Amino acid sequence: MGYSLGGNVLLKYLGESGSDSPLQGATAVSVPFRLDQCADRIGQGFSKVYQAHFMREMLAYIKDKQRQFQHDGRHEGLATLAQLGPLTKMRTFWDFDGQVTAPLHGFADAQDYYRRASSRYFLGQIRTPTLIIQAADDPFVFRHSLPEASELSASTQFELQAKGGHVGFVDGSLKHPGYYLERRIPQWLAGLDRHG
Incomplete structure (x- = not known):
């Protein structure tokens, strides 16, 4: 299911x-x-409210990972997250998947991830x-x-x-x-x- x-x-x-x-x-x-069309859809109309909520949750998850890696002394994990660059300007699924999901999982960019997944x-x-x-x-x-x-x-x-x-x-x-x-x-x- x-x-x-x-x-x-x-x-x-x-x-x-x-x-x-x-x-x-x-x-x-x-x-x-x-996934590409759904990333577009959630950025329209009232659905933007959901997108804003999910973005806060996903960014909080990344920050939690950074704290966990710092606490555990996992410098490789910290370095990987640091390579993603500043996360503060991300507002959309396209932003997040292009800057976080794609590079962390071996996709060229958000479009490549959306197409293949x-x-x-x-x-x-x-x-x-x-x-x-x-x-x-x-x-x-x-x-x-x-x-x-x-x-x-x-x-x-x-x-x-x-x-x-x-x-x-x-x-x-x-x-x-x-x-x-x-x-x-x-x-x-x-x-x-x-x-x-």
């Missing part, structure tokens, strides 16, 4: 593994299939039974970032819900909320168990 970026990683793995995947089934929810290019090779659940109103994913049916393998079931936001999928009322994912995913997995 993978949610958001974890869903992207899972789907890419399944596509790369093809028939060699040891998994008997998989589910992915609110997947950013095209996006699951959309691997969906047709998935051979493991897979359920993908997306919401049309996801504030992180453009509608045009969603895959076309022709891009999906026969092993993949794609469900697009009108509402659900990003990993929300709450229905019902405030007094009696319902949680679609808590119903749908076990139902789908139980069907796999019966037919697998």
Whole structure:
């Protein structure tokens, strides 16, 4: 099971593994299939609020790592982080992934990382039974970032819900909320168990 970026990683793995995947089934929810387009989307409209929050969290994580390396005397780790340069001017995912993610993980730049790490290019090779659940109103994913049916393998079931936001999928009322994912995913997995 993978949610958001974890869903992207899972789907890419399944596509790369093809028939060699040891998994008997998989589910992915609110997947950013095209990381470049999602980095653009989160920088628009109200989604900027989420971007600002994530940027604070990611930069705080880097600072925590620096303190940990300093405390533990891990000079190699400190030197690696120092090579990233000043982090104070980063405001967007493009900034962070270009200055931090790409160099730390062997990518040429943010665009190279986004292209090579996006699951959309691997969906047709998935051979493991897979359920993908997306919401049309996801504030992180453009509608045009969603895959076309022709891009999906026969092993993949794609469900697009009108509402659900990003990993929300709450229905019902405030007094009696319902949680679609808590119903749908076990139902789908139980069907796999019966037919697998």
